Amino acid sequence: MGQGTLGSFAAPLFGAGLLTSWEAIGLDNPQNKTEAYWDLVKSQFNLAEGLHYFNNASLGASSTHIQQATNTFRNLLDGFPSKYMWGGWEDEKEEVRRKVANLFSVSPEEIALTHNTTEGMNLIARSFDLNPGDEVILADHEHASGTIPWEVWQETKGITLVRPELPILPKTVSDLVEVYEKAITPKTKVISMCHIVNTNGMVLPVKQVSKMAHEKGILVAVDGAQSAGMFTIDLRDLNCDFYTASSHKWLFSPKGVGIFYAKKESQDFLKPLIVARGHTDTSIRRLENYNTRNLPEVLGLGASIDFHHIIGGERIHQRTFELKKYFRSKLEGDSRFTIKTPALDDLSGAIQVVEVNGQDVKDVKEQLWDRYGIDCRPMSSKGLNALRLSFAIYITKKDIDYLVAALKALAA
Ligand SMILES: Cc1ncc(COP(=O)(O)O)c(C=O)c1O
DSSP states (O other): OGGGGSOOTTSOGGGSOOOOOHHHHTTTOTTOOSHHHHHHHHHTBOOOTTOEEOOTTTOOOOBHHHHHHHHHHHHHHHHSHHHIIIIITHHHHHHHHHHHHHHTTSOGGGEEEESOHHHHHHHHHHHOOOOTTOEEEOOTTOOHHHHHHHHHHHHHHOOEEEOOOOOSSOSSHHHHHHHHHHHOOTTEEEEEEESBOTTTOBBOOHHHHHHHHHHTTOEEEEEOTTTBTTBOOOHHHHOOSEEEEETTTTTOOOSSOEEEEEOGGGGGGOOOSSOOTTTTOSSGGGGGOOSSOOHHHHHHHHHHHHHHHHHOHHHHHHHHHHHHHHHHHHHTTOTTEEEOSOOSTTTBOSEEEEEETTSOHHHHHHHHHHHHOEEOEEEOGGGOOEEEEEOOTTOOHHHHHHHHHHHHHHHO
16 A cells, blocks of 8 residues: 555644644544544544534544644735735645645555545546447446436437446345446447445446446446545555545545545546646646635645644554444344445445434434434435444544434334
């Protein structure tokens, strides 16, 4: 992985002296995997008093370090607006691009800094000059951000959207690969797929689908909104053509910052969504040029990647699966609950959904909030009737115990 190659993460951020001394806090001790360590991680976030936040899949929280770094950039900008907006931060922006590229094991020349996943999915769909009858595969669990841009082409250009159904509880990765295999026809031009679906947290087989698609000259676009930051991702290895993510979820960045990856060989397909000065740039930077933009937030993304590395990508990766297993072990075999996310680590991570049998999920969600201060997302689509629970790094096993006790009380 590229994660170890960034040099000194503890160096003061861009010379502004922004980083706390991680050593002093004890956050950078790579050997420490105790619950006390994760309490320390949690203490870096300032979620509201009394809130039990299991809703990271909707929106992440930034740690205080990330907030402070972003605020410092905001203050600097407001101290000399024209300087920083128009070139004063070019090097810093490029440094963020390098950090993102490193995190995903790709080249900085393959990364654009955008606003969110929705923008990335639009950028991809709107770039393609498809003809009537050309097919795009979008499985039934795709997020609206990934389907709407193609639906517009269906209405206006007559392209065909192929919407295969995914099993909710696949037993193996092949069960999912098969669905895509069957959906491909000689007319397929693009497969657009989530890395992790937002409905039940299932991981989709991007690597296997990309291999299959490329053998047939089909391009693969990936919605990484729910995966970027949750576990280790090597985009070179996944080998999709495009990957777009919202860093304000599992990377805890400032809001309204997105990551867009386009494989070097596939960049020629892409046209900027917004054309402004710089739109003829031959590099990937042409895709991120909005003129005046949210630069403090973009630079705050750099701080969020520093924070990710301080804890350690590998430790975060392991914790994701540890928390998932811990949660599942508390409910599996209990006839009052149905877990509607596949169990295998190849098939799910830190998003799990559970039905309280015989109860409407909207009622359960409301009661969890009213009685226990637990925030999570009710998922009614695809017959799920299940609570979507996110186990981000600020969630401890104690938090899961609290959640499980609340669920059991409501189910009783
Ligand atoms: C799978 C998926 N794609 C796209 C989005 C849209 O994200 P954003 O609003 O940051 O563009 C979400 C948001 O929850 C999502 O879960």
